[in-house]
Amino acid sequence: MAQVDLSEVTKAFGETVVVRDVSLEIADGEFLVLVGPSGCGKSTCLRMIAGLEEITSGKISIGGRVVNDVPPQDRDIAMVFQNYALYPHMSVYDNLAFGLRLKRAPTGKAFPRTRRVYSEAEIRERVDRAATMLGLTEYLLRKPRQLSGGQRQRVALGRAIVREPQVFLMDEPLSNLDAKLRVQTRAELILLHDQLREAGKSNTMVYVTHDQVEAMTMGDRIAVMKDGLLQQCDTPLTLYRHPANRFVAEFIGSPQMNVFGPLQISRENGTVRLRDAKDAALDLTLPADKAAALAEYAGDTVLFGIRPEDIAAPDTARTDAAAGATMPVHVQVREPLGSTVQLHLEAPGGYQITSVLDADSKAWADDDFEAVLDLDKCHAFDPSTEVALF
Ligand SMILES: Nc1ncnc2c1ncn2[C@@H]1O[C@H](COP(=O)(O)OP(=O)(O)OP(=O)(O)O)[C@@H](O)[C@H]1O
Ligand SMILES: [Mg+2]
Structure with a gap:
């Protein structure tokens, strides 16, 4: 042995x-x-x-x-x-x-x-x-x-x-x-x-x-x-x-996970939402299992994480966006990589994020669109310890 x-x-x-x-x-x-x-x-x-x-x-x-x-x-x-x-x-x-x-x-x-x-x-x-x-x-x-x-x-x-x-x-x-x-x-x-x-x-x-x-x-x-x-x-x-x-x-992962915030956690009508203090356009509603994990932290803040491949453009989204799972973004740079295309985006709140899309996506540099986030795959981290909450 x-x-x-x-x-x-x-x-x-x-x-x-x-x-x-x-x-x-x-x-x-x-x-x-x-x-x-x-x-x-x-x-x-x-x-x-x-x-x-x-x-x-x-x-x-x-x-x-x-x-x-x-x-x-x-x-x-x-x-x-x-x-x-x-x-x-x-x-x-x-x-x-x-x-x-x-x-x-x-x-x-x-x-x-x-x-x-x-x-x-x-x-x-x-x-x-x-x-x-x-x-x-x-x-x-x-x-x-x-x-x-x-x-x-x-x-x-x-x-x-x-x-x-x-x-x-x-x-x-x-x-x-x-x-x-x-x-x-x-x-x-x-x-x-x-x-x-x-x-x-x-x-x-x-x-x-x-x-x-x-x-x-x-x-x-x-x-x-x-x-x-x-x-x-x-x-x-x-x-x-x-x-x-x-x-x-x-x-782990390339391009690396987008982590931004801290975002504010609020609890409303049975839902849990994450918002940016500076920009109301960033307002996400968590799916039920993620919401349950954060419900007790209402009033606090979290760091929000999402991988580039879990952010889609409207023309590459595989399903209709869930309610509260989109945010307006501006395309700063578009990098075609052959099998995929990588976008450098500015999100509400001034956050710089990366998205990886199918190569034939028609999202071009300087475009503005509603990015569709797969929130079932998102992550949250404690802002002080950076330990994952999910
Ligand atoms: N003999 C030594 N005396 C003092 N410090 C040392 C000694 N050997 C290594 N260190 C220090 O220990 C730390 C860890 O070194 P180590 O070589 O294990 O890193 P590593 O993870 O292998 O890095 P790399 O990817 O650059 O090879 C470093 O800060 C290094 O400066
Ligand atoms: Mg070494």
């Missing part, structure tokens, strides 16, 4: 706490993505799992065994970095075999199988298997400089795979690749995760990225971090549909 558990893990460099009280249970065989803006503590978390960074407090276990004091080489993990220095004078085959040929000095009793020394036949079998999985078989005799960037990256992955570790740790392994190759390699990694399982190998992966699209497409679950704090950990769709707070709401 190769589950990884972090329990209230904290890391401080001197006085500065960079990871605070992070608890995460990563299941055996799970592809967990750690995502967040630069400096939020992703690499530090990964390095603590790897044992490259000591933890200040808390507990980390791998496969049910506490590894706080186990040195990196005895943790049975393999790490892939962004800067995958391959040995330039060695062939692809020798680069892949290198880690298996290293003899390790005995270091205590934990994970004895990492100290095994492999026979050349065993090494060949493992290298061949990894090369087949990664489509590298025909390149085994080449030197790294005779490979493309994507092929080199696959060799770096191969070096991790041949070790058959309990857990793969990957720190932005695709960020040196150009955009097209990144998309392709992303798909290959997902496939690889499945292939490892089918081959009966451990395939638990902890993958660090700052790219929310990478996180959404690859993760079984995504852990979102900000300023050293875990914000939310859940499946991609749950994060997208039910973000726990404003930060997650705006981080």
Whole structure:
């Protein structure tokens, strides 16, 4: 079993706490993505799992065994970095075999199988298997400089795979690749995760990225971090549909969710309405289930959130607008993107919002129209804590 558990893990460099009280249970065989803006503590978390960074407090276990004091080489993990220095004078085959040929000095009793020394036949079998999985078989005799960037990256992955570790740790392994190759390699990694399982190998992966699209497409679950704090950990769709707070709401999804306000909550004739204090034209009536969640806050304010794809123009709305679900907007910029068109809109109250419409929408720059909001999919956040109310 190769589950990884972090329990209230904290890391401080001197006085500065960079990871605070992070608890995460990563299941055996799970592809967990750690995502967040630069400096939020992703690499530090990964390095603590790897044992490259000591933890200040808390507990980390791998496969049910506490590894706080186990040195990196005895943790049975393999790490892939962004800067995958391959040995330039060695062939692809020798680069892949290198880690298996290293003899390790005995270091205590934990994970004895990492100290095994492999026979050349065993090494060949493992290298061949990894090369087949990664489509590298025909390149085994080449030197790294005779490979493309994507092929080199696959060799770096191969070096991790041949070790058959309990857990793969990957720190932005695709960020040196150009955009097209990144998309392709992303798909290959997902496939690889499945292939490892089918081959009966451990395939638990902890993958660090700052790219929310990478996180959404690859993760079984995504852990979102900000300023050293875990914000939310859940499946991609749950994060997208039910973000726990404003930060997650705006981080996941592209273009990002429109969040504006604060709007005033009022209760009238059994309905709950959200209004802007400055502009009466912004006056929304919430559907029943959302209304119930906000009824007790009448008189207070909320931040209102709605995704760009949930704002339609009259000619793209799929159904008639529900009562109280429209607002007048002015189109400032129209950006055709091929399959969709993105509009930058000015809403009442002076709020700048974005909408994504079908490509054939006839909403043009400088137009004014009644935008139709799908309020069943709207969000509300507490203005002071920014915690999601729905
Ligand atoms: N050895 C160190 N000494 C002091 N501070 C450090 C050290 N290593 C990292 N930090 C700080 O810890 C914070 C988290 O760093 P970390 O490398 O984990 O961020 P990250 O989320 O991986 O960011 P990026 O996306 O830029 O790689 C940063 O503010 C960084 O400056
Ligand atoms: Mg990093």
